[in-house]
Amino acid sequence: MSDATAIRSGVPDLTRKPGERRALTDKAFTTFLWVMAVIASVPLFSVLYMLIAKGGGKISLSLFTELPPAGFALDGSGGIGNAIIGTLVMVGIASLISIPVGVLGGLVLGLIAPDSILAKTTRFIAKMLTGFPSILAGVFVYAALVIVMKTYSAVAGGIGLSVLMLPTIILTAEQAVRMVPQRMKDAAIGMGCTPTQTIWKVVLPTAIPGILTGIMLAVAGAAGESAPLLFTALFSYYWMSSLFEPTASLSILIFNFSSMPFEAQIELAWTASLILVLIVLIFNILSRIVGRKRV
Amino acid sequence: MTMTIDPQATELMKNAGITPRSELVAAIEADVNKIYYGDFLAVRDSHIAIEKGKITGFIGPSGCGKSTVLRSLNRMNDLIPIFRLEGSVTFLGQDIYAPNIDPVLVRRNIGMVFQQPNPFSMSIFENVAFGLRLNRYKGNVADKVEQSLRRAGLWEEVKDKLKQNGLSLSGGQQQRLCIARAIATDPTVLLMDEPCSALDPIATRVVEELMLELKEDYTVAIVTHNMQQAQRVADTTAFFSVDISKGGRTGFLVETGPTKELFSNPKQELTRNYLAGEFS
Ligand SMILES: Nc1ncnc2c1ncn2[C@@H]1O[C@H](COP(=O)(O)OP(=O)(O)OP(=O)(O)O)[C@@H](O)[C@H]1O
Numbered sequence A: 001m002s003d004a005t006a007i008r009s010g011v012p013d014l015t016r017k018p019g020e021r022r023a024l025t026d027k028a029f030t031t032f033l034w035v036m037a038v039i040a041s042v043p044l045f046s047v048l049y050m051l052i053a054k055g056g057g058k059i060s061l062s063l064f065t066e067l068p069p070a071g072f073a074l075d076g077s078g079g080i081g082n083a084i085i086g087t088l089v090m091v092g093i094a095s096l097i098s099i100p101v102g103v104l105g106g107l108v109l110g111l112i113a114p115d116s117i118l119a120k121t122t123r124f125i126a127k128m129l130t131g132f133p134s135i136l137a138g139v140f141v142y143a144a145l146v147i148v149m150k151t152y153s154a155v156a157g158g159i160g161l162s163v164l165m166l167p168t169i170i171l172t173a174e175q176a177v178r179m180v181p182q183r184m185k186d187a188a189i190g191m192g193c194t195p196t197q198t199i200w201k202v203v204l205p206t207a208i209p210g211i212l213t214g215i216m217l218a219v220a221g222a223a224g225e226s227a228p229l230l231f232t233a234l235f236s237y238y239w240m241s242s243l244f245e246p247t248a249s250l251s252i253l254i255f256n257f258s259s260m261p262f263e264a265q266i267e268l269a270w271t272a273s274l275i276l277v278l279i280v281l282i283f284n285i286l287s288r289i290v291g292r293k294r295v
Numbered sequence B: 001m002t003m004t005i006d007p008q009a010t011e012l013m014k015n016a017g018i019t020p021r022s023e024l025v026a027a028i029e030a031d032v033n034k035i036y037y038g039d040f041l042a043v044r045d046s047h048i049a050i051e052k053g054k055i056t057g058f059i060g061p062s063g064c065g066k067s068t069v070l071r072s073l074n075r076m077n078d079l080i081p082i083f084r085l086e087g088s089v090t091f092l093g094q095d096i097y098a099p100n101i102d103p104v105l106v107r108r109n110i111g112m113v114f115q116q117p118n119p120f121s122m123s124i125f126e127n128v129a130f131g132l133r134l135n136r137y138k139g140n141v142a143d144k145v146e147q148s149l150r151r152a153g154l155w156e157e158v159k160d161k162l163k164q165n166g167l168s169l170s171g172g173q174q175q176r177l178c179i180a181r182a183i184a185t186d187p188t189v190l191l192m193d194e195p196c197s198a199l200d201p202i203a204t205r206v207v208e209e210l211m212l213e214l215k216e217d218y219t220v221a222i223v224t225h226n227m228q229q230a231q232r233v234a235d236t237t238a239f240f241s242v243d244i245s246k247g248g249r250t251g252f253l254v255e256t257g258p259t260k261e262l263f264s265n266p267k268q269e270l271t272r273n274y275l276a277g278e279f280s
């Protein structure tokens, strides 16, 4: 039925016409998008597959409780316990520094003084820092801390990671705080909140899902970093006994062991990679979950 | 919170030079000479008394400054940096714009319901309990929350989902939640800026009944575009208009009087024309 007859008869034709040009272009384009999506996910899944295939076999309790073999441990024993602890401790130190500073910074940028010179400068630097080569964070902390303290340490490693986490947390916290509608702040003031109460009782609780999302993403990113730890925490074959000594981490263990000529170490590097990916994945998923709780 | 002040105390207060609350007719007396937003003169020459235990309605064409005047009664306009008031607003005899007055305390005594529903992103229960916690309420919070929700005509709809986020309610329910939140703390005066513009006729009736009930204990000032609503609830009505003669758009109070009188027999030409337009 042509358009003209449809108009004449008064009943527009609404049935599907699969052979029509518009329908065909639509089909072709959708198919194209699917193919591209599959191609894009091939590297991702092949990495995951390889990690599970090569590293999955070694997952056992001793992996978490034992130290890595120092030289040629040909029996295949040994674990990565100290590297897991080192990564967790250093990411913890970095979080301790960057979460409070970042959230308060985001509050200043998004709410307290969004147009001040301080805020504009901070925002600019933070945006620049998100694209900062991570190895420079390591070099910076090496120069500022490691040389002064005369030792590589977990503290230096944590500070190096915090340099990378801070901009992400500041910028996401700013966005989250900005998303709190003015109406809600008006309501708080109207109820007789002081400006401080407005922030603590209304703005922060409302923005918390967004802030947490940013924190989780920053933590996931930091856990996977190796460059900032290279010059700051170095590595260690022993259990950590203080925060002021060279400290092992998963990412540096992978870096070191994957280039060794021994089978046991190479296998451990694969397993460590799998564990690291799982840690990063968990924080990414957590960020999704807390982010979704928004109403 | 009906004030029953015993005669002896009244006598004592009088001797001490304090006017007892029960003898003040007006809860709020606004003497606005000029209100500016930056250079823009928004309202001029408006004297308004919000009488105790009564409902005062503000009517008038859009942009005539009803919200502006209402928001200056509890210093909500402090949030707007370019806002400037010349004149005075007294609340139970105290000038709320005096330098020694804490605007936070003013707002705790003079509550506000906004035109757009604005519940907090927290549970329905916590929304209503918010002001109670803020004021460190000593009584039973849960009872007070239920009572406030009942008065706002929302209890039956939400009693099974008090833990749900307030933002999950419909627009009209949200507005009644905001009303419950505002009355939970028993403010002396309640300011309402077009509280029913988001409500359907049934919810509107509920809110109107609530207002009539509230005025036994509180004082209410309400901005409304709905002339029938003004006639149904307001004891006193204030009619504002816009003066466009001098190039600007400055609002001012044309006349104020008992609602019946103002609607049936307005003294001013402007009022008569406006009402004629509204009812034609
Ligand atoms: N924050 C503000 N900054 C600058 N001008 C403002 C501000 N708020 C209101 N005005 C101006 O003040 C005048 C009065 O506004 P107001 O909101 O009080 O009017 P209204 O009578 O409440 O109107 P409506 O019935 O449409 O709500 C208007 O000309 C408006 O443009």
Ligand SMILES: [Mg+2]
Binding pocket: B066, B067, B068, B193, B223
């Ligand atoms: Mg208005």
